[in-house]
Amino acid sequence: MRRVWLRNAQLVDPEAAAPAPGSLLVEGGRIAGRLGPQEAGPREAETVDLGGAWLVPGLIDLHHHGSAVFAPEDAIAAKVAHDASQLVRHGVTAFLVTSVAWPGPRLAAFVTRAAAAVGAAPASGAVPVGLHLEGPWISPAAAGAQPREGIRPYDPREAAALLDRGEGLIRMVTLAPEVPGAPALQEALARRGIVGALGHTLTQVDDAERVIERGARHVTHLYNAMAPFHHRRPGLVGLALADPRLTCDLVCDGAHVDPRVVAFSARALGERLVLISDRVEPPPGTADFGGGPVADDGVALRLADGRLAGSRLTLERAVANARAFAGLSLPEAVAACTLRPARLLGLAPERGSLRPGARADLAVLGPDGSVRETWIDGRRVWRAGAGSDDRLEPER
Secondary structure (H helix, E strand, O other): OOEEEEEEEEEOOOOOOOOEEEEEEEEOOEEEEEEOOOOOOOOOOEEEEOOOOEEEEOEEEEEEEEOHHHOOHHHHHHHHHHHHHHHHHHOEEEEEEEOOOOOHHHHHHHHHHHHHHHOOOOOOOOEEEEEEEEOOOOOHHHOOOOOHHHOOOOOHHHHHHHHHHOOOOEEEEEEOOOOOOHHHHHHHHHHOOOEEEEOOEOOOHHHHHHHHHOOOOEEOOOOOOEOOOOOOOOHHHHHHHHOOOOEEEEEOOOOOOOHHHHHHHHHHHHHHEEEEOOEEOOOOOOEOOOOOOEEEOOOEEEEOOOOEEEEOOOHHHHHHHHHHHHOOOHHHHHHOOOHHHHHHOOOOOOOOOOOOOOEOOEEEEOOOOOEEEEEEOOEEEEEOOOOHHHEOOOOO
């Protein structure tokens, strides 16, 4: 059994108040134990000196469109693999392949091909742990950049067929509470253990409450593609900030949400805040995933009329931004894209922490928050400056 001693680190435990000096012992791809700064690892273990860098759990992205949403049907699996290979450069070790609200045949094809890609992910890339369907059961009045022709009411037979295609790998569905049949949809998701996330909605409190009572427990990109807050009609924004049953994810790039709003939202949400990327990777030239041509303004992707169509954010940058915008401590910011998304998806025993027994999926960060190394299953799969586009073959 391969043993690795990751020594001379600042351990950033998302369950602790502050980083602490120490080291990790990794055995068989799992965290076997934590050692103090003066404790020596086993003599037979391979020793890796991290030079005092921050050692954090691998980041988890609940909302990553990547390049797969632009791919033709026969290239979806290849693009998922490509996205996985790129995400490790940013400390991401697990992610949800995220769709958009396409019409029936295209969405069905995406789910089939993406689900197959989840089981065939390369060992050197981030692990696609499932799919996130962003629609099609959302409000056309809050479509954002979603393809309007794919937005539709809930049909139990169509939904069952689509969820079956996912072969148990659909982990999250974003839905609007005002869509006809939304409470029944949420009940169907709950029976399958799928997270119901509220988003792309103009809902007011009553509709949202009915869906929450049936098990919805998350909000997709808080503030974006939803009714604005009003002190007498709080809508989903007000409900999300106040309701302890709901966790909320947020795109912390300074464009999707103003930094001052990030700051007060972080205070209101506390441990319910989750950071996502909502990242899209368009191919060169004109790109369109169904809502119209998108253009990169350097911070976010936008449609021709200026509507946001995804971000250029990376999760390690989201951690740095959350610290700068909201004054979060490093463990708090790290928790928002490690332990908290892992808990939401039911993966906390395996991912998102530095607990003994968890997978040794880790990221090494420099003092500026940049990613120096990424480890998956106890193997270093990426190191900055390694050459050959910085990728490493999986260590055996």
